[in-house]
Amino acid sequence: MKQHLTLAVAVTLGLGLVSAGVASAQIGGARGPDEEPLAMDASLILGHVADDGKLRGFIFTGEPAEQIEHGNPGSRILFVNNCKGETTSTGAAGCRITRGGTNNSINNVSTIASGNLTAYSGSTTTWNSIVNCVRQTYAPFGITVTDVNPGAVPHFEAMAAGRPTEIGFPNGVAGVAPYSCGVINNAITFSFLNLNPNDVNDACWTIAQESAHAFGLAHEMLAADPMTYITNPPQKRFQDQSACIGTSGCCQPQGECQCGPTTQNSVQKLLGIFGPSNPTPPTIVIETPTNNSQVTPGFVVRATVTDDQGVQSVQLIIDGSPIATLQSPPFAFNAPADLAEGTHTVTIRALDTLNSEGTASVTVIVGEPCTTSSQCGGNDLVCVDGRCVPGMNTPGGLGSSCDSPDECLSGVCATKDGENRCVEDCDPAADGCPDGFSCLSNGAGGGLCWPGGGGCLGCSTDGGGSPDPTLPIGAGLLVAAVLVRRRRRAA
Ligand SMILES: [Zn+2]
Structure with a gap:
């Protein structure tokens, strides 16, 4: 018919x-x-x-x-x-x-x-x-x-x-x-x-x-x-x-x-x-894992990718090696189950329909959560809130001296009592810092591991809470001004 x-x-x-x-x-x-x-x-x-x-x-x-x-x-x-x-x-x-x-x-x-x-x-x-x-x-x-x-x-x-x-x-x-x-x-x-x-x-x-x-x-x-x-x-x-x-x-x-x-x-x-199009690279948000998180092998990587021209492909790359590519959402991947323990760079690379490229990266630590530094296997690794991080004898490690956040592996350089040291985020309630360190308040609801104990990092003496009475007047304010956090290694 x-x-x-x-x-x-x-x-x-x-x-x-x-x-x-x-x-x-x-x-x-x-x-x-x-x-x-x-x-x-x-x-x-x-x-x-x-x-x-x-x-x-x-x-x-x-x-x-x-x-x-x-x-x-x-x-x-x-x-x-x-x-x-x-x-x-x-x-x-x-x-x-x-x-x-x-x-x-x-x-x-x-x-x-x-x-x-x-x-x-x-x-x-x-x-x-x-x-x-x-x-x-x-x-x-x-x-x-x-x-x-x-x-x-x-x-x-x-x-x-x-x-x-x-x-x-x-x-x-x-x-x-x-x-x-x-x-x-x-x-x-x-x-x-x-x-x-x-x-x-x-x-x-x-x-x-x-x-x-x-x-x-x-x-x-x-x-x-x-x-x-x-x-x-x-x-x-x-x-x-x-x-x-x-x-x-x-x-x-x-x-x-x-x-x-x-x-x-x-x-x-x-x-x-x-005329030609005006290409803009895709916008990438890695939703999981979060930067510097502890993950187990085979962990899920999930990203939101948007682009005005349309997304052509989204690729998972770990430590520079391509793992998998998807052409349509949801952009969710499993990392390889045999990824070695330690620190890895997780990168999402996206192309739009005009081959404009965008990338975003986070750092993760593969391994079972630690409870003590001895579980971190030596090499100056210490356990902070369940994750193994480099310690004081490693340049930029926890507790090492610093003049700027770029010198710290954690990206955070704090000042207290005239000393500048690399610190790591910690949960004040859990007090998960290694031996010889205390989880001091950061003045914003969180904590930072600091050698020794007592006091407060990054908080004002005239604020609420319980400022360290041993700190000289004004030291808290000074700390607040000097606590410098650089964005962690995320492209
Ligand atoms: Zn026609």
Whole structure:
């Protein structure tokens, strides 16, 4: 049945093609109420049914178009609209399109169509994949692809929903766009996704081609480019390569070259309009483990990674060696079960769709929690709150003298009674400092291990609590000023 319908469309459109080149501005027949389907004259659609049974055409509208060369497009937003957030004139979920002489994506006025376009019928998961694909397709260029309605902000719009017959086109038309040899600001293009709602590559191809028609891009004979009519490969991206304009050969059929040029480089054409994208590296937050935490082998590494262009991949690296890579969230990994005891650097490296790289790292200590320093295996390691850390005989170790936090392995250099020493965080309630050390208040609810006992680090003598009466007046304030903490080794 589909074949039959496709054939009928092919015949209709094939006949119409002859007149398409000179059909500018002659759109539609008798005009009904604004929201009735327009009963398009299919002969005005330029394009043909490809070997996948689909027509991704455009209508030469002859409306004013901006000829932009490294210029200033009217918008840098492409809104991919599944019409789920809008209502038709019958109150159903869908887009209500009225016909007018000028495209206006803000209030759904189209120069080529009218009627009620039913909301996209596929799943949210598939929709998100389609939007992500369109985003990746346009990622090299200075235009943002979004499925969040920009409201009254000027934008290009790719409606991706419904069926062609709902807004006046014959069945078998997979997509259609206004076309005017340049950029049509505020244009609405149509990709009829409900014909085939679950094919991500097919939907992405159609949306990319129709939206680019409104930027003045013609059909071309390069199979890997979304402007093509050639089915394989199924995944299309704009190609930085000159190709013949046409759907069935160079300038074939004839109307394809009506804008003048006979070849097209889609990447250079889009760069000329929008310029290159402005890549920003992904933002990475390592949620677990926390920096300097004690972990057991096989521990979980979990990160949140966000990026305006979309995240391409997230990689776990431990001590410089790649462990695993994920392409989609949740970004959670298990560290190797055979990771040796001791200190390790856990790094998350993320790439966005433009290969901009971001990294973040934390330091962890693998091993069973210690209760005494003797369990730390010598080498001047001492036990602090269940973790083994370097001791006083190691440069930068706990209790060694320091002049700045950079000298301390813990990143904290504290001052008390005129002495500067490297300290480690501790829990005052647990008093988990090694022999010869006390967990002194840090003045902020936590504690720091300090050689000997008594007093308070980093707290003011006129504050609450119980300041050390042996401290000279002002020493507490001095300590508060001198306790310097550098950010721990986290990139
Ligand atoms: Zn097309």
